[in-house]
Amino acid sequence: MQLDFLLNYIPFISSFLILFSIYLIMSLSLNLEYGYAGVPNFGHVFFMSIGAYVAGVLTARALDFFSGSTAGYCSGQAANIRGDFAIAHPEISMSLFVVSLILGAIIGGLFGYLGAYPALRLKEDFLAITLIFIGEIGRIIARNEEWLVCGLTGLTGVANPFKWIENVHLRSVIYTALVLVFAALIYIYTERLVQSPYGRLLKSIRDDEIAAMALGKEVPKVRGVVLIIGSSLAAIAGVLRTFYLQSVVADDFLPLVTFIVLSMVILGGMANNKGVVLGTLIMMVLDMFISPSFFAMMGVIVEFDITYLKYVLIGVIIILVLMFKPEGIVPEGPVRTPAVELSMQVEEEVEKAVQELIEFKKQKEGQSEG
Amino acid sequence: MDISVPLMNSLTLGSLYTLMALGLTMSFSVTKIANFAHAELVTLGGYVTALLVNWMGFGLAESLVAAFFASALLALAMDELVFKPLTRRGSRTLYLLVASIGIGLIVRYILYIYADLNGIITIQTKADIQIVSQVGRAAITTMHLWIFPVTIISVILLHVMFHYTKVGKALRAMADNEDLARVSGIRIYRLRRIMWVIAGGITGVAGGLWSAYSVLTPEAGWQALLRIFAASILGGLVSFWGTIAGGIIIGLAENLGISIANEFFYVNTAYRPLVSFIIIVVVFLFKPTGLAGIDVIGWIKRKMGKGE
Numbered sequence: 167m168q169l170d171f172l173l174n175y176i177p178f179i180s181s182f183l184i185l186f187s188i189y190l191i192m193s194l195s196l197n198l199e200y201g202y203a204g205v206p207n208f209g210h211v212f213f214m215s216i217g218a219y220v221a222g223v224l225t226a227r228a229l230d231f232f233s234g235s236t237a238g239y240c241s242g243q244a245a246n247i248r249g250d251f252a253i254a255h256p257e258i259s260m261s262l263f264v265v266s267l268i269l270g271a272i273i274g275g276l277f278g279y280l281g282a283y284p285a286l287r288l289k290e291d292f293l294a295i296t297l298i299f300i301g302e303i304g305r306i307i308a309r310n311e312e313w314l315v316c317g318l319t320g321l322t323g324v325a326n327p328f329k330w331i332e333n334v335h336l337r338s339v340i341y342t343a344l345v346l347v348f349a350a351l352i353y354i355y356t357e358r359l360v361q362s363p364y365g366r367l368l369k370s371i372r373d374d375e376i377a378a379m380a381l382g383k384e385v386p387k388v389r390g391v392v393l394i395i396g397s398s399l400a401a402i403a404g405v406l407r408t409f410y411l412q413s414v415v416a417d418d419f420l421p422l423v424t425f426i427v428l429s430m431v432i433l434g435g436m437a438n439n440k441g442v443v444l445g446t447l448i449m450m451v452l453d454m455f456i457s458p459s460f461f462a463m464m465g466v467i468v469e470f471d472i473t474y475l476k477y478v479l480i481g482v483i484i485i486l487v488l489m490f491k492p493e494g495i496v497p498e499g500p501v502r503t504p505a506v507e508l509s510m511q512v513e514e515e516v517e518k519a520v521q522e523l524i525e526f527k528k529q530k531e532g533q534s535e536g
Numbered sequence: 537m538d539i540s541v542p543l544m545n546s547l548t549l550g551s552l553y554t555l556m557a558l559g560l561t562m563s564f565s566v567t568k569i570a571n572f573a574h575a576e577l578v579t580l581g582g583y584v585t586a587l588l589v590n591w592m593g594f595g596l597a598e599s600l601v602a603a604f605f606a607s608a609l610l611a612l613a614m615d616e617l618v619f620k621p622l623t624r625r626g627s628r629t630l631y632l633l634v635a636s637i638g639i640g641l642i643v644r645y646i647l648y649i650y651a652d653l654n655g656i657i658t659i660q661t662k663a664d665i666q667i668v669s670q671v672g673r674a675a676i677t678t679m680h681l682w683i684f685p686v687t688i689i690s691v692i693l694l695h696v697m698f699h700y701t702k703v704g705k706a707l708r709a710m711a712d713n714e715d716l717a718r719v720s721g722i723r724i725y726r727l728r729r730i731m732w733v734i735a736g737g738i739t740g741v742a743g744g745l746w747s748a749y750s751v752l753t754p755e756a757g758w759q760a761l762l763r764i765f766a767a768s769i770l771g772g773l774v775s776f777w778g779t780i781a782g783g784i785i786i787g788l789a790e791n792l793g794i795s796i797a798n799e800f801f802y803v804n805t806a807y808r809p810l811v812s813f814i815i816i817v818v819v820f821l822f823k824p825t826g827l828a829g830i831d832v833i834g835w836i837k838r839k840m841g842k843g844e
Contacts, residue, residue, distance in 0.1 A: 290630045291633050295633075299816060303809065307807070310804055469653050470648075470653050471649075474645040475649065483638075489635075
């Protein structure tokens with residue numbers, strides 16, 4: 167009885183967790199690029215879309231090829247055939263998932279390398295303008311090309327790797343767990359990266375490019391590497407999203423997505439991964455509450471599309487944070503290197519000793535007066 | 537191939553892009569903000585014009601004046617509430633860009649909510665359009681008789697203002713070096729307000745004219761922003777005449793250019809925005825000063841000198 171009640175909530179919880187993880191990967195990678203390295207990659211959604219297209223095209227084409235389907239690439243019939251084939255052949259659909267992840271990350275990284283070309287040459291706000299429009303152009307090309315992801319209608323039938331599991335709830339629990347594991351791994355990876363000497367190099371470039379150059383650091387190369395890493399992480403998010411939705415539509419990758427991710431990073435605190443997790447969580451909870459389904463559940467009837475209200479709120483959050491708390495909820499902390507920790511320990515102990523000495527002196531004075 | 541229709545479209549849209557981009561160039565050169573909320577000034581102007589004409593029965597001229605003031609007010613509010621406090625605190629220009637994205641989101645989606653409540657997600661000004669004459673297959677309508685003169689008059693007025701009035705000269709001084717302008721006794725914040733009013737107003741008028749020319753949505757400005765930026769960047773982002781040339785070039789490339797490419801190379805006309813994008817990237821990477829950086833007279837002189 168109790169369990170049945172819980173089962174009803176599984177689709178809801180799993181969709182929340184999956185979207186949270188995907189956005190978390192996006193915001194962590196944007197934080198790496200923008201927060202730590204100071205490269206304003208505001209075309210982040212483009213690199214996510216690359217991963218999504220790679221996963222969609224590869225899986226759909228491969229399933230068509232293995233099943234020998236003769237239905238058109240974009241037809242609904244082809245999507246059904248792909249689904250049935252994936253259910254019958256779990257090993258193929260699961261290995262396609264793995265291949266998509268690897269290829270998506272590689273191709274995303276390659277596109278990041280392309281993005282690095284302007285990144286090495288432009289001033290930061292000009293770079294931001296260029297990258298925003300790179301994303302838009304990518305979307306415009308994708309929505310006009312039938313062979314890629316079926317233009318405006320979108321590609322369907324990108325079978326989830328666990329489609330062969332009959333129990334729907336078990337299937338979604340497993341996929342949710344997998345996506346959560348990916349998000350956690352990427353969190354650990356980015357955290358390790360930014361706490362390493364390389365992370366300090368990134369910060370030094372962000373804070374003073376000329377000083378970093380004068381110290382013999384290869385600024386252009388480091389920026390390029392950061393864009394490659396960030397873009398391939400975004401592409402992984404795109405791959406996970408495609409297999410979750412089992413479809414790809416080019417028009418989903420609006421610049422708005424980048425701005426939402428940006429608001430998560432700014433709200434949580436730039437150059438602080440813990441803050442970014444918090445920021446992402448807050449924005450996702452907001453997203454959950456300001457949605458047509460939640461309003462309908464509460465019995466509130468609104469005459470307009472609720473999502474508009476959400477975007478207004480995102481704009482308000484961006485501006486309020488920039489104006490009143492530019493460092494975000496969790497400000498950027500000091501870098502924790504072994505040396506710094508040791509010196510902090512020493513400092514603490516010295517302070518303690520001094521305190522003891524003062525108390526000892528007071529006691530002595532008290533005794534002598536007495 | 538008959539080029540009269542795409543040529544006419546090129547000139548019309550080119551003038552509109554010029555008018556929209558002039559405001560962006562002005563605000564960028566004076567405040568150094570790459571203002572993404574500029575798109576919303578266009579949309580607001582368009583909506584104000586369309587609502588006044590369609591619902592209130594005003595004439596187009598009065599509505600355009602109203603659009604001027606509405607967008608000017610919005611531009612002023614943006615600066616007073618967000619940009620000025622941030623600049624005073626010494627924010628980097630990238631922060632201002634992010635803030636302008638935030639403002640853009642707020643204004644655009646408030647407009648969306650308003651439009652959704654009133655059933656005007658798509659809107660077009662019901663102006664009285666009559667065909668005046670015919671050039672090839674293209675018709676010259678009363679709309680063109682609005683767009684071209686308004687653009688030309690605005691350009692001339694701005695030129696006169698920037699070169700022959702004290703305010704204009706002070707603005708140019710401020711664009712060149714704000715600190716130096718300030719120590720010279722120029723009241724930079726007052727001047728900044730004047731600049732936003734003019735820049736916002738012109739953009740609003742451009743939006744109003746555009747609403748009579750084609751159908752608008754609350755996202756129309758955002759979709760035009762790529763072209764506006766491209767025109768402004770092609771002109772070098774700080775040059776007045778460069779922007780005018782940029783706007784016309786973008787108009788020509790996006791209509792006439794794409795028509796020719798479609799005719800001879802079967803390029804999909806949906807790839808129109810690609811032109812502006814390529815222009816942005818090429819200019820940024822190879823000639824950041826844009827058209828303004830090309831010294832024609834100097835080049836001719838050098839050539840002449842070599843010839844002798």
